[in-house]
Amino acid sequence: MKRPWVEGNSVELLINGEAYYPRVFEAMAQAREEILLETFIIYDDKVGQQLQRVLADAARRGVRVEVVADGYGTADLPADFIAAMTDAGVRFHLFDPQPRLAGMRTNLFRRLHRKIVVIDGQRAFIGGINYSADHLGDFGPMAKQDYAVEVTGPVVAQVHAVSRRLMSPVLEPPSDVRPVTAPTGDVTAVLVERDNGQRSTAIEAYYLEALRKASSRIVVANAYFFPGYRLLRELRNAARRGVEVTLIMQGEPDMRWVRALSRLLYNYLLRDGVRIHEYCRRPLHGKVALVDDQWATVGSSNLDPLSLSFNLEANLFIRDHAFNQQLYQHLQSLASEQCKPVTLERMIRGYWWRAPLIFLCFHAVRHFPRIAGWFPAHRKRLEPQQPEVATQGNLNEGNT
Known part of the structure; x- marks a missing residue:
């Protein structure tokens, strides 16, 4: 199932955390209506703590903030770290969390590995950069070399739709943000997702x-x-x-x-x-x-x-x-x-x-x-993280 290429976009290359984090945090700080964020990893370090603050501040000023982090990649995030966001109004969900077995994280396969941010349906970020200090040069010899893009224009509607579809079981009420489709540049682009349904290849x-x-x-x-x-x-x-x-x-x-x-x-x-x-x-x-x-x-x-x-x-x-x-x-x-x-x-x-x-x-x-194909295509879950009560939303296999 091929999605059409879309003209009229602006795309900026962001190299490493030094370029990525200032831009994405600035965009979050300027959000007026909605922030949708998907990531594989959030760590409780200087980058994760800055993310925590900017999302909590956005939620306090009335922005709808929806975060989905992978239950395997973000399994070690402290409860008080999450509570600092949810207490401010951030809706924080773990993707298919599983209990540990002999202290080890389980359920390695079929993870939420994509990294997407959509701001007010107008601006999007896509790439490979997680929210962790090891994407910054001052982390040391093991600092990662990585890339992302900042996007405006009609293709943002595709990104918004993909992210909203993932979150649809827990979007209550449903998102009413309408993405801006006016041209912002001359770049032709398309957002392509891989799932375990019709878009598996x-x-x-x-x-x-x-x-x-x-x-x-x-x-x-x-x-x-x-x-x-x-x-x-x-x-x-x-x-x-x-x-x-x-x-x-x-x-x-x-x-x-x-x-x-x-x-x-x-x-x-x-x-x-x-x-x-x-x-x-x-x-x-x-x-x-x-x-x-x-x-x-x-x-x-x-x-x-x-x-x-x-x-x-x-x-x-x-x-x-x-x-x-x-x-x-x-x-x-x-x-x-x-x-x-x-x-x-x-x-x-x-x-x-x-x-x-x-x-x-x-x-x-x-x-x-x-x-x-021999491995089970399990039903994927979004599990909302709340200070006192946790509920579950099921996400059907073919709907990612």
């Missing part, structure tokens, strides 16, 4: 369409790279027909097993001329890509089984030369100044003992969409 489908049409260049910067066989094949095919294909992967990963899995796929791509760089300055958390000189995407979706087959994700796909060029110049700078190139010679060292693992990995990515 939507984000991957937009990637595949762009890769097949690529004629000059493809650049992908993705934190967790273990895509399906079709996407791997299109990257290789593009390189074979002369397209300059560049991948920027994690060189200083926050989870080392992720890099190990990605490297098992490098041989397949390097042999056909794909260029691979590992970003070594700090952990790469971004999920961005561009094709030729018009197409680009920024969002929450990694190119791995969790994002492509299980989680709720959202990416903004963009057609605009200026935005494409800005992102291209930034990624080129990363590749040339802060990355280590990966060579085929380096990857084939010790190939004899890795060959069986590579064989198994290829078959895993080739058949993973079918394997994913």
Whole structure:
């Protein structure tokens, strides 16, 4: 089910928390009617506490504030942190929370992984940045490299509708904010979501369409790279027909097993001329890509089984030369100044003992969409968090 591309938008690239947090908090502080916020993680640190304050202040001045945080990613948020918001009038919901098992968080699959903010139906933010201090450079060597976009224009109506649909079981009374549809710029864009219903392959489908049409260049910067066989094949095919294909992967990963899995796929791509760089300055958390000189995407979706087959994700796909060029110049700078190139010679060292693992990995990515269907598609819940009484709202599988 494809959503139409919409003309007349303005889109601004926001790199890392230093650019993102001031803009999103300023927009929240200026909200007059409604704030809709979805995220995977909120931490009780300086960023989370600033979010807490700006949302509570908005609620006190009469703004309707609806927050949905993932019950796995935000499982450790203290009750008093949440109470400080709900006491001010913020409606705070956890997405499908589950009890711990032997002290461990459970229910890893099918998480709310998308990061969306919609302000008054007029302004939206989409990307991969959570509300935690590890998205700021002063966090130290493990500070994340990440991206988001700020959007105005008619495409905000799509973002608003997607977020409102997720929250519909707990929106009482229903939201009466009507998104502004007047043009604000020259950018063409579309908001694409991945769910476990009719849009289960939507984000991957937009990637595949762009890769097949690529004629000059493809650049992908993705934190967790273990895509399906079709996407791997299109990257290789593009390189074979002369397209300059560049991948920027994690060189200083926050989870080392992720890099190990990605490297098992490098041989397949390097042999056909794909260029691979590992970003070594700090952990790469971004999920961005561009094709030729018009197409680009920024969002929450990694190119791995969790994002492509299980989680709720959202990416903004963009057609605009200026935005494409800005992102291209930034990624080129990363590749040339802060990355280590990966060579085929380096990857084939010790190939004899890795060959069986590579064989198994290829078959895993080739058949993973079918394997994913074996996992239960549980009913997703939004659980309102209140100081004294907790109620539950059910969210049907096909309605995300």
